[in-house]
Amino acid sequence: MSNGETKTDVILIGAGIMSATLGTILKELAPDWNITVFEKLGKAGEESSNEWNNAGTGHAALCELNYTPEKDDGSIDIAKAVKINEQFQVSKQFWSYLVKKNLIENPGEFIQPLPHMSLVHGEDNVNYLKKRFEALSENPLFEGMEFSDDPDKLKEWIPLIMKDRTSNEPIAATRIESGTDVNFGALTRKLFEHLEKQKVEINYRHHVEDIKRTENGAWEVKVHDMEGGKIEYITAKFVFIGAGGGSLHLLQKSGIPEGKGIGGFPVSGLFLVCNNPEVVEEHFAKVYGKAKVGAPPMSVPHLDTRFIDNKKTLLFGPFAGFSPKFLKTGSMLDLFTSVKIHNVFNMIAAGAKNFALTKYLIEQLMLSKEQRMEELREFIPTAKSEDWDIVVAGQRVQIISDNGALKFGTEVISARDGSIAALLGASPGASTAVSIMLEVIEKCFPQYVNEWEPKIKEMVPSYGMSLTANPELAQEIETDAVATLGLKDARTLQEA
Numbered sequence: 001m002s003n004g005e006t007k008t009d010v011i012l013i014g015a016g017i018m019s020a021t022l023g024t025i026l027k028e029l030a031p032d033w034n035i036t037v038f039e040k041l042g043k044a045g046e047e048s049s050n051e052w053n054n055a056g057t058g059h060a061a062l063c064e065l066n067y068t069p070e071k072d073d074g075s076i077d078i079a080k081a082v083k084i085n086e087q088f089q090v091s092k093q094f095w096s097y098l099v100k101k102n103l104i105e106n107p108g109e110f111i112q113p114l115p116h117m118s119l120v121h122g123e124d125n126v127n128y129l130k131k132r133f134e135a136l137s138e139n140p141l142f143e144g145m146e147f148s149d150d151p152d153k154l155k156e157w158i159p160l161i162m163k164d165r166t167s168n169e170p171i172a173a174t175r176i177e178s179g180t181d182v183n184f185g186a187l188t189r190k191l192f193e194h195l196e197k198q199k200v201e202i203n204y205r206h207h208v209e210d211i212k213r214t215e216n217g218a219w220e221v222k223v224h225d226m227e228g229g230k231i232e233y234i235t236a237k238f239v240f241i242g243a244g245g246g247s248l249h250l251l252q253k254s255g256i257p258e259g260k261g262i263g264g265f266p267v268s269g270l271f272l273v274c275n276n277p278e279v280v281e282e283h284f285a286k287v288y289g290k291a292k293v294g295a296p297p298m299s300v301p302h303l304d305t306r307f308i309d310n311k312k313t314l315l316f317g318p319f320a321g322f323s324p325k326f327l328k329t330g331s332m333l334d335l336f337t338s339v340k341i342h343n344v345f346n347m348i349a350a351g352a353k354n355f356a357l358t359k360y361l362i363e364q365l366m367l368s369k370e371q372r373m374e375e376l377r378e379f380i381p382t383a384k385s386e387d388w389d390i391v392v393a394g395q396r397v398q399i400i401s402d403n404g405a406l407k408f409g410t411e412v413i414s415a416r417d418g419s420i421a422a423l424l425g426a427s428p429g430a431s432t433a434v435s436i437m438l439e440v441i442e443k444c445f446p447q448y449v450n451e452w453e454p455k456i457k458e459m460v461p462s463y464g465m466s467l468t469a470n471p472e473l474a475q476e477i478e479t480d481a482v483a484t485l486g487l488k489d490a491r492t493l494q495e496a
Contacts, residue, residue: 008036008201011221011236013208013250014243015039016049017184017430018423020191022240022437024098027198028459029441029452035195036234038206038223040246040329045188047327048244049430051308053394055318058180059431060088062116062142063288066300068132076128076135085141086467087432090460093477094434095187096484097459103194110187112307113487115285116179117157119171119379125290126172133174140471145176160282161303164381178478179286180487181307184430206232211239211254211420219254219420238444241422245326245397248338251422256415259422261402263347264338266326267361267426269318269393272376276387280305280314287379292360303379316376318393320364328395349404357406396426410436418444434460 010026012019015037023035041047048054061067061081068081095111098104120129126149133147148154149172155162157175165171196202203223209231210222219239223232241247241254245266251259274280288302303316324335331337339347351358369390376383399407410429414421421440438456442449457463467474481487 006036006232006234008234008236009033009238010035011219011234011239012037013221013239013241014047014246015041015044015188015192015202015204016047016242016244017045017188017191017433018242018437019240020044020049020188020195021094021433022242022440023195023200024103024191025094025434025437025441025459027195027200029448029455031198035200036236037192037195037200037202038208038221039202039204040207040226040243042204043189044192044202044204045185047329048394048396049184049188050394051183051185051306052391053328054184054430055302055304055315056181056183056306056308057116057286057302057304057431058088058091058111058182059428060085060116060141060179062145062176062179063118063174063286063302064300065118065120065129065132065288065290068136070128070131074131076132078132078135078139081136082139082141082468084428084432086462087428087435089141089462089467089474089477089481090438091431091434092481092485093460093462096481098194099484104190107485109310110183110190111485111487112181113177114179114181114305115157115175115177117173117175117285117287119158119161119173119287119289121167121169121171121378123170126170129172129174139468140474141467142176144178145174147174148172158283158285158287160279160382161287161379163282166381173287175285178487181286181305182431183308208243208250211241211250213255217417217419237419239420240440241420243327245330245334245395247422247424248326248397249334251413251424252338252340254415254420254422256413256420258413258415260342261346262413262424263343263350263400264326264335264397264424265347265350265400265406266323266335266395266397268321268323268325268328268395270321270372271315271317271319271391271393272372272388273391274314274316274387275389276384279387280312283314289379301375301379303376315391316379316388319367319372319375320361322361322365323395325395326397328392330395343400343402346402346404347400350400350406353404354406397424399425412436412440412443414440414443418446438463 061084136142205226207224212220214220218235220235241250248264286304291300306313326334373385410425
């Protein structure tokens with residue numbers, strides 16, 4: 001960038017999966033627009049999008065039990081699960097479009113087929129899982145899901161988990177082969193490589209320090225060139241804040257009314273990673289259990305096969321922790337500097353309402369490695385401490401809404417005139433990035449949506465439609481995604 005003030009059409013703050021997705025969509029819809037990206041770190045996908053900083057699950061609600069709560073009458077509410085599944089189908093359609101157009105290559109480097117399973121213990125939980133299975137099986141998006149409480153069948157599905165299991169406690173699982181493991185770090189890097197070819201200006205080691213509205217309604221961004229030491233200013237008609245945990249501070253600096261009253265609560269994570277190749281080879285699935293009382297949804301225990309750097313590995317976790325940082329590379333003052341007059345009472349209220357979460361985080365912080373191993377042994381009875389190492393995962397900032405409620409989803413906060421938008425929150429996050437960015441486009445560029453709709457439907461054939469209500473289209477889209485993204489039968493992959 002040059003000294004002084006520069007103008008562009010769009011500014012993207014943060015080089016993670018969200019900015020990568022929005023930038024890629026906009027370049028397809030408006031190829032003549034100038035887009036400028038600012039990233040504090042030295043390359044793309046190094047914070048929340050990095051493969052070691054998230055679970056790598058293609059969240060489609062196939063195995064995540066927190067998306068299917070049990071109602072007071074005992075029935076299962078599958079509405080959220082269906083919504084998340086539909087959103088993930090949108091992501092797969094867009095990725096397939098990019099591959100078919102040769103805009104990105106080698107999809108196997110970022111997505112792999114992998115069975116998704118839910119595993120529960122105890123009679124009540126087994127009954128819940130069976131009801132969940134029956135409810136989801138009626139929806140075409142969950143076609144192929146299986147349920148079993150037969151120990152012999154479970155030994156076929158999850159031999160490592162069932163090996164030397166001596167408890168007589170009832171146990172059951174569901175299994176569906178259409179699940180995926182997604183390396184969002186690799187995908188983010190591929191998208192930014194594509195954007196560079198599209199003449200998008202990407203500025204690494206540039207820290208956005210301030211955002212202000214100009215007299216003509218544009219936004220002026222103050223940027224610190226961390227290598228050159230210069231302060232630079234750039235103006236744009238539209239700004240997207242996709243800086244992970246850093247988004248809250250920048251949203252506050254923008255001063256838009258829609259950001260008033262919102263706070264953030266950081267939660268960190270740890271994983272146990274298996275260092276024994278023989279153990280790694282005994283497991284092939286993502287297996288999700290039930291969260292403990294008071295635990296945030298991001299702390300649902302799961303044992304995951306992962307594909308990172310073209311290598312199969314095995315992770316268990318996450319274990320929750322606490323750090324006042326909003327980013328893994330952030331400041332210990334992040335939480336304290338986010339407290340403002342307009343949100344302090346909401347944050348206090350959130351603390352009072354979530355005592356169980358506070359208690360849970362304290363307990364998690366005090367766990368030794370051996371205590372973490374004991375939790376792993378609920379999944380793998382034969383687990384040995386020497387086979388597992390601890391890895392620090394990413395930071396997530398949970399949203400505290402303007403009524404003091406702690407929210408665990410992903411939310412877009414945008415100005416009324418659509419000139420600026422920020423993404424806050426955590427899971428399912430990256431898996432639903434395409435749906436979320438299409439939402440940003442609808443909110444922030446309503447004057448162009450009719451003009452852009454044919455192109456959007458080319459990229460996402462189901463745009464504006466319910467796949468649940470159109471099972472033939474759902475099957476057609478799934479078949480295309482399997483072929484284009486290389487998602488062959490998971491059992492074939494396992495045997496390869």
